[in-house]
Amino acid sequence: xxxxxxxxxxxxxxxxxxxxxxxxxxxxxxxxxxxxxxxxxxxxxxxxxxxxxxxxxxxxxxxxxxxxxxxxxxxxxxxxxxxxxxxxxxxxxxxxxxxxxxxxxxxxxxxxxxxxxxxxxxxxxxxx
Numbered sequence: 001x002x003x004x005x006x007x008x009x010x011x012x013x014x015x016x017x018x019x020x021x022x023x024x025x026x027x028x029x030x031x032x033x034x035x036x037x038x039x040x041x042x043x044x045x046x047x048x049x050x051x052x053x054x055x056x057x058x059x060x061x062x063x064x065x066x067x068x069x070x071x072x073x074x075x076x077x078x079x080x081x082x083x084x085x086x087x088x089x090x091x092x093x094x095x096x097x098x099x100x101x102x103x104x105x106x107x108x109x110x111x112x113x114x115x116x117x118x119x120x121x122x123x124x125x126x127x128x
Contacts, residue, residue, distance in 0.1 A: 004051075006106035009075045010034060011044045012053060015062055016072035025062045078105040078113055085116060089123065 004012070014033045018025035027045070031038045045062060048054040053068030064072055082104045086097035108116075 004053075004071070008044060008048060009071075009106055010102070011041070011048060012064060012068055012072040013075045013079065015054065015064055016069065016076060019063065026060075027062070030062065075105060078108070081113065081117055081120070082108075085120060089120070 011030065011034070014030050015025045018029050018033060027038050027041050030036075030041045030045075034041070045054060045056050048068065049056055053065055053071060054062055055065055056062045079101050082101035083097050086092040086100055087094060092100070
């Protein structure tokens with residue numbers, strides 16, 4: 001797995017979500033989704049393309065390579081795990097949880113992710 005900056009992780013996560021929602025992602029779509037400039041997206045896509053994580057022809061759709069899709073799913077999974085913990089366990093409002101989960105997904109260790117996942121699953125079983 002390629003080690004990416006948090007910013008680049010946000011880009012592959014955005015591409016993944018956009019493709020899941022509407023079937024395609026273009027530079028403008030990613031820029032709008034992340035609220036960044038198109039030149040920023042273009043630079044990031046170039047870096048991700050060089051890393052073998054995205055496929056992009058000039059002025060065309062952006063898609064994730066199999067390796068990019070795997071990495072995007074991992075990032076999104078961490079995001080959703082933190083958001084679930086913040087809203088369901090701590091009672092944080094949705095908007096704040098979304099922002100905080102986006103930050104947390106990039107900095108927490110794999111061990112902590114595993115422990116949090118196990119904790120949430122054990123809590124879920126208690127509810128049933």
